[in-house]
Amino acid sequence: MASDIYTKYTAFKQDDLLAKIRTSVSAKRFSHILAVQKTAVILAKRFGGDVEKASIAGLIHDYAKECSDEELLRVIYENNLDKEIIGFGNNIWHGVAGTILIEKELGVVDAEILQAVSVHTTGSDNMSLLDKILYVADFIEPNRRFSGVKKARELAEVDLDKTVKYETKHTLLKLVEKEIKVYPKTIDTYNKYVAS
């Protein structure tokens, strides 16, 4: 893949973008990020998605994951994002508020990429192919270790929608078993791709 996809979709050359992201997160998360990027490219090739956008979306999706709560809350307030989000913590904030930071600090303006980043944790009831690719890549990238990931990887070999269904059901069950708050958009995703 040509390296100029970085300047096409962001304000940085490849090396500068990688350096900027590397300094924003821990080494472990940077490894996860690169693995999501590779997995997203594989899925895009497999299911006819936009390989360049999948690559960039994978690389930037967790840019805001290690921002402080204070910084993400500031972004939420200053940009008049839906206040409903406030009770749900970093796990929800980093995608939705993260797109604001990604646009501002990385110069990403492509609406499809920003949307995929925005819903990469929750999904939505109207997921594009790119949304599904990033959502699944984040779940199955090779560093992931959890009961069920093998089944998810097998599904992702052949059927992206079945993987979205499996991931959504699996994630929701884990959240409820652990008594963690469920963001309403996650239920929209469940009602559309699991229970419909």
Add this chain to the structure above:
Amino acid sequence: MASDIYTKYTAFKQDDLLAKIRTSVSAKRFSHILAVQKTAVILAKRFGGDVEKASIAGLIHDYAKECSDEELLRVIYENNLDKEIIGFGNNIWHGVAGTILIEKELGVVDAEILQAVSVHTTGSDNMSLLDKILYVADFIEPNRRFSGVKKARELAEVDLDKTVKYETKHTLLKLVEKEIKVYPKTIDTYNKYVAS
């Protein structure tokens, strides 16, 4: 308990109300209804609730449960109820649309009773004591047979809020395991009483 609670809260005397409800549902459901009424009275006495309202709420809560889909949809449309409800089937309709029929056909106007009936399946993020009593009574009445009901009954001996939490988590897990649609209000209940 004085039999005049029936004329106090409904348009019927006790015998007439019982006959009206009996002819609206199957024998099995009528047995369930009487068991919910008894259980709601026990819970109201145990936790300091309004015993009369608990009794009436238990008796009328499933009045619309065996209405046809066509009839409940007609009620939803004619009364401009939230159209979001339409995708969720009788299990959600019979509580929300049921309160309209209960008000019209049984003459119940008490707002607390109607609210308890409205949310008896889903709960809400702001449940009154009466809401909790009916929600739990419907879950633990003696005819119920399911894995977990013994635990719920034990909790209901001592702590109503812990029973609401247990019931909500149990119900949500079952819905997701069976891939049944989850009404958003159920997640409001979960986020308030389980995950908070």
